[in-house]
Amino acid sequence: MNRLSFAPTFALLLAVLGVGTPARAQDVLIRGAKVHTMTASGTLDHADVLVRGDRIVAVGNGLAAAGATVIEANGRPLTPGLFGGITGLGISEIEQESATVDRSALVGSGASGPGFVPRPEFDVTPSFNADAVAIGVNRAEGITFAMIAPSASGTLFAGQGAVARLDGSSNPFIAASRTQFLDLGSSATEGVGFSRGAQFMVLEQATREALPGKPLQAGDVRLLTPTGREVFARYLAGGRIAFAVDRAADIRQVLEFSAQHGVKPVIVGGAQAPQVADLLARAKVPVVLEPLLDLPGTFDQLGATLANASRLQRAGVPILFTHFSAGTNQAHKVRQGAGVAVANGLPWDAALAALTTTPADVFGLGAAAGRIMPGSPADLVLWSGDPLEVTSYAEHVWIGGKAQSMRSRQTELRDRYRPTGVVAKPRSP
Amino acid sequence: MSLQQLGGAALVLFVLAAQAASEPYPSTYQRPASAPVLIRNATVLDGTGRRLDGADVLIRDGRIVAVGTALPQGEATAIDAQGRWVTPGLIDVHSHLGVYASPGINATQDGNEATDPVTAGVWAEHSVWPQDPGFATALAGGVTTMQVLPGSANLIGGRGVTLRNVPATTYQAMKFPGAPQGLKMACGENPKRVYGERKQAPSTRMGNVAGYRQAFADAEDYQHQWQKYEAELAAFDKKKGKDRDPAERPTPPKRDLRLETLVAAMQGQVQVHVHCYRADEMAVMLDLAQEFHFKIAAFHHGVEAYKIADRLAQEGVCGALWADWWGFKLEAYDGIWENLAYVDAPQNGCAIVHSDSDEGIQRLNQEAAKAMARGNRAGLSIPPERAIRWVTSNPAKALGIADRVGTLEPGKIADVVVWNRDPFSVYAQPDLIYIDGALAFDRSHPPGTPRSDFLLGQPGAAR
Numbered sequence: 064m065n066r067l068s069f070a071p072t073f074a075l076l077l078a079v080l081g082v083g084t085p086a087r088a089q090d091v092l093i094r095g096a097k098v099h100t101m102t103a104s105g106t107l108d109h110a111d112v113l114v115r116g117d118r119i120v121a122v123g124n125g126l127a128a129a130g131a132t133v134i135e136a137n138g139r140p141l142t143p144g145l146f147g148g149i150t151g152l153g154i155s156e157i158e159q160e161s162a163t164v165d166r167s168a169l170v171g172s173g174a175s176g177p178g179f180v181p182r183p184e185f186d187v188t189p190s191f192n193a194d195a196v197a198i199g200v201n202r203a204e205g206i207t208f209a210m211i212a213p214s215a216s217g218t219l220f221a222g223q224g225a226v227a228r229l230d231g232s233s234n235p236f237i238a239a240s241r242t243q244f245l246d247l248g249s250s251a252t253e254g255v256g257f258s259r260g261a262q263f264m265v266l267e268q269a270t271r272e273a274l275p276g277k278p279l280q281a282g283d284v285r286l287l288t289p290t291g292r293e294v295f296a297r298y299l300a301g302g303r304i305a306f307a308v309d310r311a312a313d314i315r316q317v318l319e320f321s322a323q324h325g326v327k328p329v330i331v332g333g334a335q336a337p338q339v340a341d342l343l344a345r346a347k348v349p350v351v352l353e354p355l356l357d358l359p360g361t362f363d364q365l366g367a368t369l370a371n372a373s374r375l376q377r378a379g380v381p382i383l384f385t386h387f388s389a390g391t392n393q394a395h396k397v398r399q400g401a402g403v404a405v406a407n408g409l410p411w412d413a414a415l416a417a418l419t420t421t422p423a424d425v426f427g428l429g430a431a432a433g434r435i436m437p438g439s440p441a442d443l444v445l446w447s448g449d450p451l452e453v454t455s456y457a458e459h460v461w462i463g464g465k466a467q468s469m470r471s472r473q474t475e476l477r478d479r480y481r482p483t484g485v486v487a488k489p490r491s492p
Numbered sequence: 493m494s495l496q497q498l499g500g501a502a503l504v505l506f507v508l509a510a511q512a513a514s515e516p517y518p519s520t521y522q523r524p525a526s527a528p529v530l531i532r533n534a535t536v537l538d539g540t541g542r543r544l545d546g547a548d549v550l551i552r553d554g555r556i557v558a559v560g561t562a563l564p565q566g567e568a569t570a571i572d573a574q575g576r577w578v579t580p581g582l583i584d585v586h587s588h589l590g591v592y593a594s595p596g597i598n599a600t601q602d603g604n605e606a607t608d609p610v611t612a613g614v615w616a617e618h619s620v621w622p623q624d625p626g627f628a629t630a631l632a633g634g635v636t637t638m639q640v641l642p643g644s645a646n647l648i649g650g651r652g653v654t655l656r657n658v659p660a661t662t663y664q665a666m667k668f669p670g671a672p673q674g675l676k677m678a679c680g681e682n683p684k685r686v687y688g689e690r691k692q693a694p695s696t697r698m699g700n701v702a703g704y705r706q707a708f709a710d711a712e713d714y715q716h717q718w719q720k721y722e723a724e725l726a727a728f729d730k731k732k733g734k735d736r737d738p739a740e741r742p743t744p745p746k747r748d749l750r751l752e753t754l755v756a757a758m759q760g761q762v763q764v765h766v767h768c769y770r771a772d773e774m775a776v777m778l779d780l781a782q783e784f785h786f787k788i789a790a791f792h793h794g795v796e797a798y799k800i801a802d803r804l805a806q807e808g809v810c811g812a813l814w815a816d817w818w819g820f821k822l823e824a825y826d827g828i829w830e831n832l833a834y835v836d837a838p839q840n841g842c843a844i845v846h847s848d849s850d851e852g853i854q855r856l857n858q859e860a861a862k863a864m865a866r867g868n869r870a871g872l873s874i875p876p877e878r879a880i881r882w883v884t885s886n887p888a889k890a891l892g893i894a895d896r897v898g899t900l901e902p903g904k905i906a907d908v909v910v911w912n913r914d915p916f917s918v919y920a921q922p923d924l925i926y927i928d929g930a931l932a933f934d935r936s937h938p939p940g941t942p943r944s945d946f947l948l949g950q951p952g953a954a955r
Binding site: 156157158159160196197200311335338355356357358359360361362364365366388390392393396399402403405406447451452453454455456473476477480481482485486487488 | 594595596597625626629681798799801816817818819820821822825826827828829830834837838849850851854855858861862864865866868869870871872916917918919920921947950951
């Protein structure tokens with residue numbers, strides 16, 4: 064048999080065996096867990112969760128399923144998979160090596176270079192690499208979904224991102240989650256005139272170009288490309304725009320702009336958001352915040368405290384957590400941030416909601432997502448202890464009903480260099 | 493080393509000691525007056541590796557007087573610590589508070605004198621802005637002592653300073669009396685990137701090593717010049733009467749602040765702290781230290797320290813590490829959660845949790861908790877009374893102040909944290925913090941806790 068004839072034969076064999084078509088995940092029964100349902104049912108102390116295919120089909124007591132893989136939780140906590148925040152997972156391997164980073168459309172030209180054109184049409188999703196080491200590391204820490212976002216690299220328009228489920232598939236993006244990212248404030252004035260006024264001037268012009276009914280005349284100075292106009296128009300007509308902004312005055316501007324143009328805004332950062340909490344709550348505008356921020360990294364962040372999360376939550380502002388300071392590879396640190404927010408006044412359930420239900424709702428993942436109820440996607444984490452506690456860790460992670468590998472490049476290194484004579488603690492069954 | 497050389501070394505030691513006695517930029521720190529305090533019925537992690545349940549801690553005149561059960565109250569104020577935990581004040585060996593202050597704007601970038609790869613003559617303390625709001629937030633996390641270091645842009649970045657975490661208008665009033673200075677050196681990517689981008693040496697790792705070696709070779713030469721001068725001066729001083737012509741009095745060599753620092757390192761008068769990520773590069777630095785007769789106190793960052801844990805322990809070099817930072821550059825790619833636990837594991841292993849971050853310094857206890865939990869999962873057996881050493885006595889050792897702080901042994905300076913619960917928890921917070929026996933922080937009375945001048949009258953200032 065030569066190579067030429069082998070290939071089709073092999074392909075036929077695969078087809079006969081059914082290999083290559085998505086195998087149905089085996090049913091899973093998780094028994095006796097402390098189930099944080101994130102629904103009106105609250106927390107169930109010794110409950111069972113049955114997973115069939117990629118969905119949760121039952122939550123209750125005394126569940127049984129023939130042929131299911133049974134996991135005895137022994138009272139350990141079960142939560143929906145956690146949100147990893149606004150990240151560069153899959154589009155950034157090593158942040159200081161530009162050859163491994165695909166986060167912006169500015170590489171090479173620079174935001175302030177001559178002929179710089181804002182590119183709202185830039186989309187990070189085609190760059191996504193499901194094999195990035197950081198994805199495996201974060202997934203084993205219980206992070207099952209994250210917003211994969213572009214970086215504005217110091218200018219106004221960053222481009223488009225979307226939420227990915229970190230299940231290792233090559234197209235893990237959820238269409239409804241697509242979001243346009245804009246950076247405002249003191250750290251994003253390069254390339255747009257070095258002032259906030261210039262940021263809003265450019266934003267207004269881009270909006271005017273994109274809005275229907277305002278056709279451009281020949282000879283008009285144009286800011287956006289034709290594709291850019293088309294893409295930006297979609298986000299103006301009821302689309303979602305995430306504004307990275309901290310200063311209270313800038314947040315007010317964002318709210319006005321959004322109301323005027325029918326945009327669904329999401330505030331990312333929002334260090335001074337508690338000062339305008341009533342406005343945010345009234346407009347139901349969510350804030351994605353770093354719960355560990357309590358120092359003014361910039362003047363825009365003056366006044367931020369560890370109580371920001373609890374102040375916003377009390378005012379009725381939907382909150383989501385992200386982790387900024389240590390970078391994308393440590394997205395999982397959002398869990399610690401959530402715990403710190405609890406230590407500073409946020410109710411525990413609200414902290415877990417900021418990592419589960421709220422991101423699912425804000426990014427349009429579906430009414431059952433981020434929850435444990437019949438019909439929910441079976442994205443689940445079984446924890447060694449309190450899921451917000453720093454001494455706890457994920458013991459089992461499922462995405463779409465499939466048990467995920469708990470191994471990563473880090474566990475390979477851990478095991479290779481384990482001190483002589485030390486025997487690993489077996490994973491609880 | 494010949495006898496003559498030994499004599500010369502002793503002389504230089506004498507000269508440097510004399511310089512130290514005059515101590516330029518001296519500490520003006522004063523221990524505040526304080527009444528005796530008896531902390532009662534706490535779970536005490538004393539920093540030596542011991543845990544005492546239901547124990548009392550007696551503090552008087554700024555010192556730990558006793559740790560034990562049912563201590564007599566005497567005239568001390570009693571604090572009921574039932575259900576609470578007591579530890580030594582936390583110590584961070586790697587901070588840039590004050591030199592990279594908040595807000596992080598152009599005006600506050602004072603941590604890297606990145607104009608020459610060897611700036612051993614600069615002292616981080618001369619960049620410290622005491623109004624950095626980060627000092628107060630670090631205190632709220634239980635940090636009572638820290639070393640502020642220059643950054644890692646340079647091969648040899650300059651001297652670090654050890655500070656008491658007390659509010660002050662001058663850094664001298666924070667300076668830990670009698671603590672040795674540190675010397676900051678850096679391996680790997682940072683120096684070669686900073687200077688390589690300018691088409692200047694070093695642009696490679698071999699350029700880095702040649703840079704350290706030339707600097708220390710110059711320092712040896714400088715040391716010999718001073719030894720020669722000391723010998724000539726001694727001979728001159730021996731002469732009597734008419735034999736002694738004042739015109740023949742030897743003149744000292746011109747002081748070179750850069751080389752003076754390196755000589756101090758070779759004399760063991762400053763603690764050498766080396767920013768280094770990779771195991772192989774740490775091994776090169778250990779050889780460098782041998783070549784030029786200095787001792788490395790600690791490798792900082794050391795994300796691959798676990799690969800050479802046994803050697804670090806044998807050579808008595810600490811690893812000042814993060815719990816979970818990794819992968820932001822290639823030399824950090826092999827970071828693992830178990831690094832601290834593996835470095836701690838060998839006999840004489842010296843693991844330290846360090847921050848290098850104004851956020852991380854606020855929760856060194858949580859970083860230790862993460863590392864402890866992952867170490868235990870990997871099969872080690874690390875109780876809290878062992879892991880607390882990573883943020884107390886081990887950093888004190890690396891800073892050369894272990895005889896004064898880092899444990900709750902009688903006679904030690906009374907830097908004490910009363911936690912609301914087991915500090916190895918994300919929910920733990922200091923309730924009370926004593927520095928030198930004086931109450932420095934009280935969570936129940938926020939207006940009494942330190943607050944930078946910079947934050948007064950700013951938005952959101954009410955708290």
